Amino acid sequence: MSKTIDFYYDYGSPAAYLAWSQIYDIAEKHSATVVRKPALLGGIFKETGNRPPVSVPAKGKYMFHDLVRYSKKYGVDWQMNSAFPINTIYLMRGALYAQKEGFIEAYDEACFNAVWRDNKNMGDPEVVAQVFAEAGFDTEAIGASMQDPEIKKQLFAVTAEAVENGLFGMPSFIVDGELYWGQDRLDWVEEAIA
């Protein structure tokens, strides 16, 4: 029977970008379905008492090297973002709108690539508008969704659901009720769906 991978992500996480670059190929290989769960990493940190790895300088420095190693292994263009850490709350709200409207695949691609391939400051509304226009999105509709009380509530709900499911960081995956944290656990995710 075909399995389902719940994929929790935030565009602000470099490891989520690397996971996003791999997870769909892995899922396809085993005819599994990826269920996108755009959520707010900052909210998860706050709720669980966790902190970003870069809050420990030595860890941040190491993580950069670790991400370089994995991006080379995957053959994926990646660079550190100059504006890191980016406040992604508006982008993540837009993701829920894109999911509702059926263009989440293109939206993920635009946001992840802008931040982690093209080094754009996606915390800057003007840059965001430009990236969305280039992707052919209805920038006004997305902009409006970012202030929509229903969307705000929904982002809060997905993030709360993530915490209920045991998440404390991103990216995370759930297969058969089992939690896997980190792009470095993709092998385990693949084993779980195989």
Added chain:
Amino acid sequence: MSKTIDFYYDYGSPAAYLAWSQIYDIAEKHSATVVRKPALLGGIFKETGNRPPVSVPAKGKYMFHDLVRYSKKYGVDWQMNSAFPINTIYLMRGALYAQKEGFIEAYDEACFNAVWRDNKNMGDPEVVAQVFAEAGFDTEAIGASMQDPEIKKQLFAVTAEAVENGLFGMPSFIVDGELYWGQDRLDWVEEAIA
């Protein structure tokens, strides 16, 4: 040319136990040399501002499952220690003495297995004495070394060296000046020595 792996560990870390269970076989496969670096994880946390994973309850819970997965993958007996976290400062001092006296291999085995295979409270001096006696060690000499000012200084120095080399957690490995953190980076360590 044969490569060298600096292996930084503390008996209080379950992931260090898993790494210890694998690293010598990996090194042998590639004729590499493991240089043991017993150091104090608590000191590294303090110096770098890092915290134990279990300080975030959701992370602690996840890590338990993650360690179970890896211990099964490696085929290694592992269980959570009831007295965790254990103050390992005396054990680590003893490790430096054992290293000087040439029985560090047996000492590592006794300490790691006592904590992570046999669920012994190695923070309790009586338990420690019993474990060391069973291993055939000179418990009095080791006990004396645990109060030896030279050994104390040496543990401080190895721990300071670890921090200088970029460490912020355990287990860690250094190959050709490159740092690898976590038992889940053994594949990278193997690649680096291959």
